[in-house]
Amino acid sequence: MTTAEHRDARAVLTWLPAVVMTVVTVVDLTAGPGVGFLPLVSLGPAFSGLIGTWRRTAVTGAVALLLCLGLGAYDGLFDTRRGYTALASVAGVTAAGVTAAVMRGRREAELAGVRDVAEVAQRVLLRPVPRSAGPIRVAVSYTSAAAEARIGGDLYEVVASPYGVRVIVGDVQGKGLAAVETAALVLGSFREAAHEEPDLVALAARLERSVARELHGEKFVTAVLAEIHADEERVVLVDCGHPPPLLVRGDGAVEFPAPPAYALPLGLGVHGGEPPEPYEVRFAPGEQLLLYTDGVTEARDAAGCFYPLQERADLLKDPDAQAALEALREDVVRHAGGPSHDDAAMLLLRYQRG
Template sequence: MTAPEHRDARAGRGDARAVLTWLPAGVMTVVAVADVIGGPGVGLLPLVSLGPAFSGLIGTWRRTAVTGAVALLLCLGLGVYNGLFDTRRGYTALVSVAGVTGAGVAAAVMRGRREAELASVRSVAEVAQRVLLRPVPRSAGPLGVAVSYTSAAAEARIGGDLYEVVASPYGVRVIVGDVQGKGLAAVETAALVLGSFREAAHEEPDLVALAARLERSVARELNAEKFVTAVLAEVHADEERVVLVDCGHPPPLLVRADGTVEFPRPPAYALPLGLGVHGGEPPLPYEVRFAPGEQLLFYTDGVTEARDAAGTFYPLQERAGLLKEPDAQAALEALREDVVRYAGGPPHDDAAMLLLRYQRG
């Protein structure tokens, strides 16, 4: 979610909270006016208890208690004005307001405790999210780096997609992947893959060995029905080339300096990580020229499989012109916003993008 979207969402929540804050007072005012106009025969006095009832749903227990006290005074005043304390009606109304106030205070106390627990859990989750998908470096030598992640889960910052950039002794190494499935299980698998990659990227001499190590890590933890598609890259900027290994993942998008676009595809796709028990050929590395002024976009299928109202997939190749923006992060955000507009709303799948831009000297 972009900064303007965050501001709009906060403004909308602020307006709704303001309405709910004044709702108890408004309800009691309407009931009081209607009772005065209608007279004692209308029987609206017990409805004053709606004030503390609404307050218990949205306010603190202190606010609910104050609202209840005001409701009791209002009920007492209206009862005296209408002469209802000559009968049981006035006392019944007072008991009703007092009972609802007590229930509202209890509800507010329990809701406050739940909200405090939720805030604690959310803070822990946010820390875990930052550890899992930590910020990537904005630059690595002559490379500019930008990332974008949109989770399909409401209020979540991460899901089953993953990315990382590591400056290793063998060059700048990158992984972008997509875990099968969704939810906490997918997040756990993503954490496993990223942890293995961050360690192995500094130790394994080539990408095939790195992919094999990731395969072993995933296979140890997952059953044979779970898998992770991933593309690994090793950038040698001084040699103007990038080595790629593709494990069942969509190929990256390469934007040449002259604006032409291509998808460098592997000579043969390897099985996704975690499916090595089924056999298959080992991944084959392949090289692509990567020179100053060019861009390499890695993405997950949440981008290319976004559909418009007619069910047509997002035309990533046609939208590559959005990456002309001088600032790499702004270019990636423009592309992300275009995907959301194309799909007509939030994504139905996690969508991650990582942009490498070979900056001119």
């Protein structure tokens, strides 16, 4: 359900108690007591308890009791047990609604606290990346599958190291707080190793050891590492089971430079397999390199079709790198008809001319 749909549903539920009690009153007055609609006044506090506070539910219940008293007296129902039964029904439903509203309020307060803590943790984990590194301009977009909590398991980082600008974009198996913990492990190792390891293969091996030591082969992280040498107009890539980056040439041509052979994701080295092989790609002024997670390319429309990233690369033409990436993110959301069911991270590297 989209945010707009959620607001519409909440608005309907907000007005539903008043509408129900009004309908019951009108029907009772026009049809007479023989129809037996009076106990349905209790639907007012019942619906109010679904989303309202306990005070609002209590007020709705009081109004329902007054209506029940008035209509019961008008219909002469208090000469029999029917009127008192209706009153008992309204009072019982009101008490249940107030109790439910109190419990729901406490749960929502606890959940809001957890989400606030998780959001702070996420901001610390995915700290702002530098917007430029020499001639390279950087833009980032992150959308979590846990939209209300704004947390997820995708990761990214940009580090200006002695060996060039080093970048990682990765995707942790799973979602939520457990995935955030794993992402923190990978990013912590990357931020340290990026300044110490002389080449990307050694850097990937160090990340593999860190992940394997903590996760024991139970989870994994797909990742692509990039090392940009702007003065030499080239980028070195290492792919660990991750989707290949998108390269937009100066003339608008689109490529997906793939590795000679895909290595296992980080954390699965205990199962054997060949180490990742580095490969170079020309990266010249006026060109763009987009690193992303599968939450982008695997976003499906109503017909089940994946997002056509190659066909939408022209959305990256905006002179402002962040605006271009935001346009692409919005297009992914439109394609999926709403927020994605998977985390989606994108990191755009743009080689500025001049």
